[in-house]
Amino acid sequence: EDQVTQSPEALRLQEGESSSLNCSYTVSGLRGLFWYRQDPGKGPEFLFTLYSAGEEKEKERLKATLTKKESFLHITAPKPEDSATYLCAVQAAGNQFYFGTGTSLTVIP
Amino acid sequence: DGGITQSPKYLFRKEGQNVTLSCEQNLNHDAMYWYRQDPGQGLRLIYYSQIVNDFQKGDIAEGYSVSREKKESFPLTVTSAQKNPTAFYLCASSIRLAGEQYFGPGTRLTVT
Numbered sequence: 001e002d003q004v005t006q007s008p009e010a011l012r013l014q015e016g017e018s019s020s021l022n023c024s025y026t027v028s029g030l031r032g033l034f035w036y037r038q039d040p041g042k043g044p045e046f047l048f049t050l051y052s053a054g055e056e057k058e059k060e061r062l063k064a065t066l067t068k069k070e071s072f073l074h075i076t077a078p079k080p081e082d083s084a085t086y087l088c089a090v091q092a093a094g095n096q097f098y099f100g101t102g103t104s105l106t107v108i109p
Numbered sequence: 110d111g112g113i114t115q116s117p118k119y120l121f122r123k124e125g126q127n128v129t130l131s132c133e134q135n136l137n138h139d140a141m142y143w144y145r146q147d148p149g150q151g152l153r154l155i156y157y158s159q160i161v162n163d164f165q166k167g168d169i170a171e172g173y174s175v176s177r178e179k180k181e182s183f184p185l186t187v188t189s190a191q192k193n194p195t196a197f198y199l200c201a202s203s204i205r206l207a208g209e210q211y212f213g214p215g216t217r218l219t220v221t
Contacts, residue, residue: 004151034209043113043199043212044152087152095206097142099151 002027006088006100013107016077021086021103024070029093033071035064036087038102044087047073078107111136113213115200120218122194130185130216132200141183142201142210145169152199158183159206187218194220 007022025033032051036044048057050066057064061082063074073086085102092098113134122128134141140159144152154167158177172191177183183202187194197217201210 031207032209036212041197041215041217043115043201043215046209046211049209089152091207097154097210099153101149101151 002090002092002096002098004088004090004098004100006086006103008103009101010104011106013075013078013105015079015107015109018074018076018078020075021073021105022070023073023088023100025088025090025098026069027090027092027098031091031093031095033066034089034091035062035071035073036089038085038087040085047086075105078105080107080109083107113200113202113211115198115213115216117216118214120216122218122220124220125189126220127186127188128194128218128220130187130198130200130218132183132185132213133181134183134200134202134213135181136202136204136211137180138202138204138211139180140203140206140210141177142203143167143173143175143183143185144199144201146197146199146215155185155198157206187220194218 004025035047038044048064053068065072085104087102088100116131142157143155156175158164174186199215200213203210
C-alpha cells in the first residue's frame with residue numbers, strides 16, 4: 001500500500017538548535033518528493049522537489065535530502081519564524097499524490 | 110503577481126444547503142486540484158482536472174462536484190449529500206499533472 005509517514009509529529013527546538021524532520025515513503029515508482037511549509041490557517045507553501053536518491057536541495061536554513069526510502073528536511077540554526085507545519089508529499093508512477101500528516105515545528109526564542 | 114486565489118476565506122452554511130467554493134489561478138497551469146484538510150489527517154484529494162472540460166474523481170469525491178469551463182477556474186460545490194462538510198478546503202494547480210503543486214490560501218467551511 002502506498003503511503004507517506006512523517007516523524008516526529010511535533011518538534012520543539014530552541015533557537016539555534018539544529019535538527020531533522022523525517023519523511024518515509026512506500027510508493028510504486030517515485031516520480032517526485034515534495035516538501036511544503038504550512039502556517040496555521042493558510043495554504044501550503046512549496047519548498048522543494050526531489051526526484052532521485054542522492055539529490056539535495058537547499059534554501060536558507062533548510063536542506064532537503066532523498067534516499068530510496070525516505071527524505072530528511074534538515075533545519076540548521078532555526079529561528080522562531082521557522083515555526084510551522086512541514087508537509088511531505090510523494091507522487092507515484094500513476095501520478096497519484098500522497099501527503100503525510102506533517103511535522104509541527106516550534107522554535108522557541 | 111501570479112498566484113491562486115480562493116474565496117471566500119471563511120464560509121458558513123446551514124445543513125442541507127449546497128455551497129460553491131471559488132478557485133482561480135493566473136499561472137497558466139493546465140492541472141488543478143481540490144483537497145480537503147482535517148486535523149490530524151493528510152490532505153485528501155477530492156477532484157482534479159488535467160485540462161479544460163475534463164475532471165476526475167479523487168479519493169473522497171462523494172458529495173462534491175466540480176466544473177472546469179475555463180483554464181483559470183475550478184469551482185467546487187459541496188452538496189447536501191456530503192456527510193461531514195466542515196473542513197479546510199485547499200485548491201492547487203500545477204503546470205501539468207506531474208510535478209509540484211502550488212496552493213491557494215484555503216477556504217474554511219463550517220456547516221451547522
